[in-house]
Amino acid sequence: MSEFDLINRFFKQKFPTRKDVILGIGDDAALCTAPAGMQLVMAMDTLVEGVHFPIDTKPEDIAYKALAVNLSDLAAMGATPAWMTLALTCPKVDESWLARFSQGLLDLATAADISLIGGDTTRGSLTITIQVTGFVELALLRSAAKVGDGIYVTGTLGDAGLGLAAVEKRIKLAPEMQNYAESRLNKPTARLKESQNLIGIANACIDVSDGLVADLNHILTASKVGASLNVETLPLSKALQSINRATALELALTAGDDYELCFTMPDHKKLSIAATRIGTIEEQLGLRCGKAFSGKISGYQHF
Numbered sequence: 280m281s282e283f284d285l286i287n288r289f290f291k292q293k294f295p296t297r298k299d300v301i302l303g304i305g306d307d308a309a310l311c312t313a314p315a316g317m318q319l320v321m322a323m324d325t326l327v328e329g330v331h332f333p334i335d336t337k338p339e340d341i342a343y344k345a346l347a348v349n350l351s352d353l354a355a356m357g358a359t360p361a362w363m364t365l366a367l368t369c370p371k372v373d374e375s376w377l378a379r380f381s382q383g384l385l386d387l388a389t390a391a392d393i394s395l396i397g398g399d400t401t402r403g404s405l406t407i408t409i410q411v412t413g414f415v416e417l418a419l420l421r422s423a424a425k426v427g428d429g430i431y432v433t434g435t436l437g438d439a440g441l442g443l444a445a446v447e448k449r450i451k452l453a454p455e456m457q458n459y460a461e462s463r464l465n466k467p468t469a470r471l472k473e474s475q476n477l478i479g480i481a482n483a484c485i486d487v488s489d490g491l492v493a494d495l496n497h498i499l500t501a502s503k504v505g506a507s508l509n510v511e512t513l514p515l516s517k518a519l520q521s522i523n524r525a526t527a528l529e530l531a532l533t534a535g536d537d538y539e540l541c542f543t544m545p546d547h548k549k550l551s552i553a554a555t556r557i558g559t560i561e562e563q564l565g566l567r568c569g570k571a572f573s574g575k576i577s578g579y580q581h582f
Contacts, residue, residue, distance in 0.1 A: 282400050285372060285377065285400060286304065286400065288377075289377045289378065289380075289381040290304065290365070290381055290395060290398075291304045291305065293381065293385050294384075294385060294388050294389075294394060294395040295388060295389055295392055295393065295394050296394060297361065297362070297392070297394045299311055299312045299313070299314070299361060299362075300362065300394050300396055303394065303395070303396040303397065304395065304396065304397055304398075308397065309362070309364075309396035309397045311361075311362055311396065311412075313414070314414060316416065317414040317415065317416055318414070318415050318416070318417075318418055319412055319413075319414065320353055320356050320358035320412065320413045320414065320415050320418060321410065321411070321412050321413075322349050322352035322353060322410070322411050323349065323408065323409065323410040323411070324345070324348045324349050324352070324408070324409060325406060325407070325408040326341065326344065326345050326348070326406070326407045326408075327404070327405075327406050328404060328405035328406070332344065332465075333443075333446055333447075336465065337379065337383075337465070338376045338377075338379040338380040338383065339379045339380065339382055339383030339386075340383060340465035340466060341380060341383070341405075341407065342380045342381070342382075342383035342384035342387075342407070343383040343384070343386065343387050343465070343466050344465055344466065344467060345384070345407040345409050346363065346384055346387045346388060346391075346393075346409055346411075347387060347466065347467045347468070347469050347538065348467065348469075348488065348538060349363070349409045349410070349411040350387070350391055350393075350411060350469035350471060351467065351469040351470070351486040351488065351538040352411070352486060353411055353413040353469070353471065353474075354469050354470045354471045354473070354474040354486060354540065355419065355474065355484055355485050355486040355540065356413075356415060356418040356419050356420070356474070356484070357415050357417075357418055357419040357474045357475055357477060357478045357484070358413035358414060358415040358418065358474075359413050359414050359415065359471070359475065360391045360392065360393040360411060360412075360413045360471065361393060361394070361412055361413050361414055362393065362394050362395075362396045362411070362412045363388070363393050363394070363395055363396070363409055363410060363411045363412070364395070364396060364397045364398040364409070364410045365384070365395060365398035365399075365407070365408070365409055366398050366399045366400075366401075366406075366407070366408040366409075367380075367398070367399070367400050367401075367406075367407055368400075368401050368402070368403040368404065368405065368406040368407075369400075369402070369403070369405050370402065370403065370404065370405060371402070391469070391471065393411065415478075416478075417478060417479075419474065419477060419478065419481055419483070419484040419542070420483060420484070420501075421483055421484070421485050421497055421498045421501040421502065422483065422498075422501035422502050423482045423483045423502060424482050424483035424498050424499070424501075424502035424504050424543040424560050425482050425502075425504075425543070425545065425560060426504055426560055426561060426562045427545065427546070427559070427560060428482055428483075428543035428544055428545055428559070428560040429543065429544060429545075429546060429556045429558070429559060429560075430495065430506060430508070430541065430542075430543050430556065430557050430558035430559060430560060431541070431542055431543070431544065431550070431554040431555060431556050431557065432487065432491070432513075432514065432539050432540065432541050432542075432554060432555055432557055433470050433473055433539045433540045433552065433553065433554050434468070434470070434514065434537070434539040435514045435515055435516040435519070435537075435539075436487065436491055436513055436514060436515065436519075436530075436531040436532075436534075436537055436539060437515065437516075437519050437527060437530035437531035437532075437534050437537065438459070438460055438463035438464070438516050438518060438519060438537060439460075439463050439464040439467065439534060439535065439536035439537050439538075440490075440530040440533075440534020440535065440536065440537075441460040441463075441518060441519055441522070441527075441530055441534070442457075442460035442461045442462070442463055442464030442465070443464055443534075443536070444530075445457045445460055445461065446461060446464070450522060450526075452518065452521065452522070453521065456517070456518040456521055457518075459516070459517075459518050460518050463516075463537070464536060467536065467537065467538040468538065469486075469538060470486075470538070470539065470540045473540060473552045473553075473554075474540060476551050476552050477540070477542055477544075477552070480544055480548045480549070480550065480551070481542040481543065481544045482542075482543050482544055482545065483498050483501075483502055483542060483543045484540060484541070484542040484543075485497055485498055485540070485541050485542070486538050486539070486540055486541070487535070487537045487538060487539045487540070487541050488535055488536065488537075488538060489535045490532065490533040490534055490535045491513075491531065491532050491533070491537075491541060492532050492533055492566065492568075493533070493535075494541055495508075495541055495566060496566055498541070498543065499560075499564070499565075499566060502560075503564075504560050504561065504562065504564070505560070505561045505562065505563045505564040505565045505566065505567070506558050506559065506560050506561055506566050506567070507558055507559055507561055507566075507567045507568075507569065508532075508557055508558035508566065508567065508568050508569065509557060509558055509569065510528060510532070510568050510569055512555060512556065512557050513528065513531045513532070513555075513557055514555040514557075515527055515531055519531065532568070540554075542554075543560050
């Protein structure tokens with residue numbers, strides 16, 4: 280199967296079409312029309328086998344996650360998805376693997392109404408790079424947290440880290456707990472609807488990709504403020520609560536891949552989404568976790 284046969288069979292015809300795509304897959308580049316008065320929001324992530332997902336991960340889960348982590352970056356800025364490109368590097372043409380991979384990508388692309396408009400394929404170690412583009416009228420930023428803001432997170436924290444630890448047999452879980460944790464690792468939810476409800480309410484926002492501590496520190500640095508966390512209020516799933524408390528808190532604070540939103544907002548604003556308050560923005564620089572947690576407070580390091 281040639282490169283173009285591969286593209287035509289697995290990627291060209293299946294994905295959602297949009298009126299703002301003038302020319303998609305099949306030419307040297309794509310042609311799209313951006314709506315008037317909107318900002319373009321662009322993000323790109325690369326997933327490498329053995330680094331960002333275990334070697335035996337299902338192809339449909341690899342594809343789903345590769346798109347989800349990019350959609351999460353759009354969510355962090357309150358954007359609505361529109362277009363994506365895919366660069367797929369794989370060691371060989373495995374038709375069964377490609378069919379499952381493209382289906383996983385299609386499932387999430389359809390749910391998010393995002394159109395695949397181009398990309399590239401090549402031979403090599405399994406690596407997936409996706410770039411996404413979305414629209415927003417006024418983006419949420421990391422740099423606008425204010426002293427006195429409450430710090431909130433959506434969902435629960437540490438589940439993906441727990442799933443990875445279970446897959447790598449560093450932690451033993453009951454079967455139903457392991458299934459839940461692995462699902463959170465392999466199929467994270469990009470909080471697109473939640474983020475759009477935060478526009479005009481939240482001052483600053485980020486997605487939790489490298490761990491709560493690491494990503495909250497990005498907000499603090501960009502906003503030139505500090506914060507105190509109430510570790511006892513961190514939202515933990517039943518699966519995380521089933522393990523040692525100290526380990527659970529460390530995962531909730533430092534494990535990456537949850538892709539929940541962490542945002543700050545003033546007390547006088549009314550919150551319209553499900554989220555948990557976990558701390559307060561303060562004038563004193565730095566991040567303080569109190570006496571309830573004495574472990575390391577660093578997140579995932581890419582290098």
